[in-house]
Amino acid sequence: MHTGHDISGAEVDELAAAVLRGEPRAIGRALTVVERSGEPAERLVSILFRSSPWPNVVGITGPPGAGKSTLVDGLAGAARHRGHRVGIIAVDPTSPFTGGAILGDRVRMLRHSTDPGVFIRSMASRRHPGGLAAATAEGVYVLAAAGFDLVLVETVGVGQSEVAVAELAGTTVVVLVPEGGDAIQVLKAGLMEIADIFVVNKSDREGGDRLVAALEETVDFAAPGSRPAVRKTVATVGEGVDRVLDDILAHQLHLVATGAGRRRRERTLRLTIQHLLTRRALRETWFPAEASGLVDALIEQLLQRALSPYEAVERLLGNSGAPA
Amino acid sequence: MHTGHDISGAEVDELAAAVLRGEPRAIGRALTVVERSGEPAERLVSILFRSSPWPNVVGITGPPGAGKSTLVDGLAGAARHRGHRVGIIAVDPTSPFTGGAILGDRVRMLRHSTDPGVFIRSMASRRHPGGLAAATAEGVYVLAAAGFDLVLVETVGVGQSEVAVAELAGTTVVVLVPEGGDAIQVLKAGLMEIADIFVVNKSDREGGDRLVAALEETVDFAAPGSRPAVRKTVATVGEGVDRVLDDILAHQLHLVATGAGRRRRERTLRLTIQHLLTRRALRETWFPAEASGLVDALIEQLLQRALSPYEAVERLLGNSGAPA
Numbered sequence: 001m002h003t004g005h006d007i008s009g010a011e012v013d014e015l016a017a018a019v020l021r022g023e024p025r026a027i028g029r030a031l032t033v034v035e036r037s038g039e040p041a042e043r044l045v046s047i048l049f050r051s052s053p054w055p056n057v058v059g060i061t062g063p064p065g066a067g068k069s070t071l072v073d074g075l076a077g078a079a080r081h082r083g084h085r086v087g088i089i090a091v092d093p094t095s096p097f098t099g100g101a102i103l104g105d106r107v108r109m110l111r112h113s114t115d116p117g118v119f120i121r122s123m124a125s126r127r128h129p130g131g132l133a134a135a136t137a138e139g140v141y142v143l144a145a146a147g148f149d150l151v152l153v154e155t156v157g158v159g160q161s162e163v164a165v166a167e168l169a170g171t172t173v174v175v176l177v178p179e180g181g182d183a184i185q186v187l188k189a190g191l192m193e194i195a196d197i198f199v200v201n202k203s204d205r206e207g208g209d210r211l212v213a214a215l216e217e218t219v220d221f222a223a224p225g226s227r228p229a230v231r232k233t234v235a236t237v238g239e240g241v242d243r244v245l246d247d248i249l250a251h252q253l254h255l256v257a258t259g260a261g262r263r264r265r266e267r268t269l270r271l272t273i274q275h276l277l278t279r280r281a282l283r284e285t286w287f288p289a290e291a292s293g294l295v296d297a298l299i300e301q302l303l304q305r306a307l308s309p310y311e312a313v314e315r316l317l318g319n320s321g322a323p324a
Numbered sequence: 325m326h327t328g329h330d331i332s333g334a335e336v337d338e339l340a341a342a343v344l345r346g347e348p349r350a351i352g353r354a355l356t357v358v359e360r361s362g363e364p365a366e367r368l369v370s371i372l373f374r375s376s377p378w379p380n381v382v383g384i385t386g387p388p389g390a391g392k393s394t395l396v397d398g399l400a401g402a403a404r405h406r407g408h409r410v411g412i413i414a415v416d417p418t419s420p421f422t423g424g425a426i427l428g429d430r431v432r433m434l435r436h437s438t439d440p441g442v443f444i445r446s447m448a449s450r451r452h453p454g455g456l457a458a459a460t461a462e463g464v465y466v467l468a469a470a471g472f473d474l475v476l477v478e479t480v481g482v483g484q485s486e487v488a489v490a491e492l493a494g495t496t497v498v499v500l501v502p503e504g505g506d507a508i509q510v511l512k513a514g515l516m517e518i519a520d521i522f523v524v525n526k527s528d529r530e531g532g533d534r535l536v537a538a539l540e541e542t543v544d545f546a547a548p549g550s551r552p553a554v555r556k557t558v559a560t561v562g563e564g565v566d567r568v569l570d571d572i573l574a575h576q577l578h579l580v581a582t583g584a585g586r587r588r589r590e591r592t593l594r595l596t597i598q599h600l601l602t603r604r605a606l607r608e609t610w611f612p613a614e615a616s617g618l619v620d621a622l623i624e625q626l627l628q629r630a631l632s633p634y635e636a637v638e639r640l641l642g643n644s645g646a647p648a
Contacts, residue, residue: 046632063387179503262627269626269633270619274610276637281605286598295594302593303586308370309461309593313600 007033007040016047022147024116030146031121034138037279045138052145054265055087056252059169060154061194066175067201067235072154074233074241075248076118079150082245087143087151088120091136119148134275137168137268168268170261171251173197173244174228176215178207192218195228197247203232203240289316331357331364340371346471348440354470355445358462361603369462376469378589379411380576383493384478385518390499391525391559396478398557398565399572400442403474406569411467411475412444415460443472458599461492461592492592494585495575497521497568498552500539502531516542519552521571527556527564613640 007015015033018026030048034041060068060075069090076086123139136153143151153169174195179202198215200208215230222228229247233240255261289295298315301307307315331339339357342350354372358365384392384399393414400410447459460477467475477493498519503526522543524536539554546552553571557564579585613619622639625631631639 042634046634049632050629052629265627266623269623269636272633273619273622273636273640274606276633277605277609277640278602280637280641281601282598285601295597298597299590299593303589305374305376308373309596309600310366310370312593312597313604316597316601317604 009040009043012040012043013047016044016051016145019048019142019146020051022116024119027119027142027146028121030142031123031139034142035123035135037135041138045141048145049141052141054261055140055144055149055151057140057151057153057169057171058248058252059172059194060152060175061172061191062175063177066177068154068175070235071173071175071199071201071233071241071244072152074235074238075152075245078242078245080115080117082249084150085117085148086119087140087146087148088118089136089139089143089151089153090120090122091153091155119143119146134272134279137272137275140168167264167271170255170264171196171248173199173248175199175201176211177202178205178211192222192228196226196251197244198228198230199233199240199244200230201233201235204234208232285316333364333367336364336367337371340368340375340469343372343466343470344375346440348443351443351466351470352445354466355447355463358466359447359459361459365462369465372469373465376465378585379464379468379473379475381464381475381477381493381495382572382576383496383518384476384499385496385515386499387501390501392478392499394559395497395499395523395525395557395565395568396476398559398562399476399569400444402566402569404439404441406573408474409441409472410443411464411470411472412442413460413463413467413475413477414444414446415477415479443467443470458596458603461596461599464492491588491595494579494588495520495572497523497572499523499525500535501526502529502535516546516552520575521568522552522554523557523564523568524554525557525559528558532556609640 012033015026015030019030030044033044058075060072062068072088072090076088079086121139123135140151140153172194174191174197176198178200198219200212200215202208203212212230212232219228219230231240231244231247233244235241252261255264286295289298294316298307298312302309302312336357339350339354343354354368357368382399384396386392396412396414400412403410445463447463464475464477496518498515498521500522502524522539524532524539526532527536536554536556543552543554555564555568555571557568559565576585579588610619613622618640622631622636626633626636
């Protein structure tokens with residue numbers, strides 16, 4: 001077993017070739033390398049990015065408990081029937097203390113375990129600001145290189161990171177449930193502006209029709225031509241899932257036809273580069289200072305109010321030999 | 325009216341002095357300066373940080389629709405009765421497209437408008453990774469310098485940014501509602517590890533007692549001595565709010581007595597410096613390249629797959645004259 005840390009350049013090249021051949025074990029290893037970042041990840045992504053087409057990326061987001069995983073599984077199954085190869089990245093909220101993902105993907109893998117046309121992977125967020133979106137973007141490039149033409153990215157929540165992940169996606173599906181609050185809450189959470197498709201899941205529950213009606217009213221305020229669809233599903237029994245897939249695929253084609261897809265990709269790339277830049281700054285300035293004890297010394301001075309945070313940053317930058 | 329951008333060094337010094345005297349208009353202007361970042365913000369924070377004590381920071385988080393704003397207003401009122409000066413920062417989820425905050429704080433200000441012992445401010449997240457938490461931390465320093473000894477930071481959602489904001493807080497209150505899902509969802513969302521106090525708001529609704537019982541069971545798995553309290557509130561009528569304030573203040577004292585507060589402050593400072601570092605990297609490398617058209621040129625090459633994102637970053641760094 002190689003970890004992402006001790007893999008050599010030649011091994012990375014070999015791994016990249018195996019990913020391009022679509023070997024499942026290689027895909028899994030490549031995602032681990034990417035998750036760990038560092039030199040091997042950079043080399044790997046550089047190769048795969050250049051060799052891979054733009055995948056159709058669909059973001060599936062919404063509050064915890066909305067049934068996103070079930071919907072994603074259903075969409076994956078339906079898309080397989082139509083001949084797509086489907087990659088799934090489930091972005092896990094991560095504890096700030098343990099750094100680990102809570103959800104596993106083993107249970108979910110079972111359903112599709114005999115089908116090489118589906119690949120499911122949970123990715124844990126990393127502690128660096130922006131790390132989650134950067135790792136997810138790289139995961140998408142890996143899956144694209146491995147020949148998955150449809151990549152579903154599932155995220156929990158409505159935070160800034162989730163918005164960043166939504167920017168990766170050509171199509172963003174926002175999943176809500178009748179119990180989850182009204183349309184005003186949707187507006188508050190900024191979901192109206194990221195949603196291309198609203199799905200009211202568990203729509204057979206009380207309040208389902210009311211939420212659909214409220215959403216229909218709200219989307220009427222959207223700009224002409226960008227009015228999000230509002231659909232009902234009961235994902236546990238597959239109801240309405242095919243229709244949502246229709247919407248997703250139609251939206252992807254719409255992105256191509258209008259040029260909107262290109263503009264979204266541009267935005268994604270800008271974001272990716274910004275993330276890589278900030279990550280680089282941490283690697284070149286923060287980590288050496290942490291190792292040398294400079295960070296601890298600065299923190300002590302900050303606790304005593306002998307220094308301001310900005311002055312601490314000046315000291316850190318004065319310390320870094322490399323330009324960055 | 326000065327904007328954050330054109331304020332001179334001398335004016336910043338004057339503004340800082342007015343903040344330290346607790347002048348409400350100055351506090352508002354200082355928060356605007358901080359929100360806009362840049363040189364004036366750095367100068368201002370450097371002065372205020374050195375002059376201000378550590379405030380008691382309480383994070384209030386939870387899904388949209390949980391009634392956080394109402395609870396925060398109730399806590400502020402109760403804390404005033406006990407003689408605290410209360411600052412409130414409501415962190416707004418921001419659209420990735422407009423960059424603007426959706427919620428205003430005008431309506432909320434009305435209730436406390438005649439009381440100089442309460443200051444409420446919404447802060448919009450910024451587009452840079454980590455910007456939200458950095459701006460919030462600086463907002464907290466401003467309020468501390470202005471003499472607010474209790475600062476409530478209200479955030480929506482359970483994303484990575486919200487976790488970062490939670491790290492600012494000595495005490496984190498997670499607000500849930502009976503309709504919002506079960507205890508498993510709480511675990512999934514990583515809330516168990518950030519919560520010092522769980523509040524089941526709207527607890528008179530169906531499922532309230534069930535959620536409380538499920539949470540009680542779940543917190544039994546917490547480490548000894550760090551078992552979160554589980555409380556019921558009906559914030560709209562003030563029920564249970566005083567008890568939550570008791571818990572918050574007791575927890576703040578616990579933080580002092582055990583040294584845990586110092587460890588949290590260290591973590592916060594580390595995070596703050598990391599954010600400032602990454603912001604600096606963007607300012608010195610990204611923005612000049614954006615202005616010169618280099619970013620656009622690189623994006624074009626990325627779209628053509630003539631370059632990988634890492635190679636684009638190399639080009640950007642090669643372009644920046646200044647060491648960073």
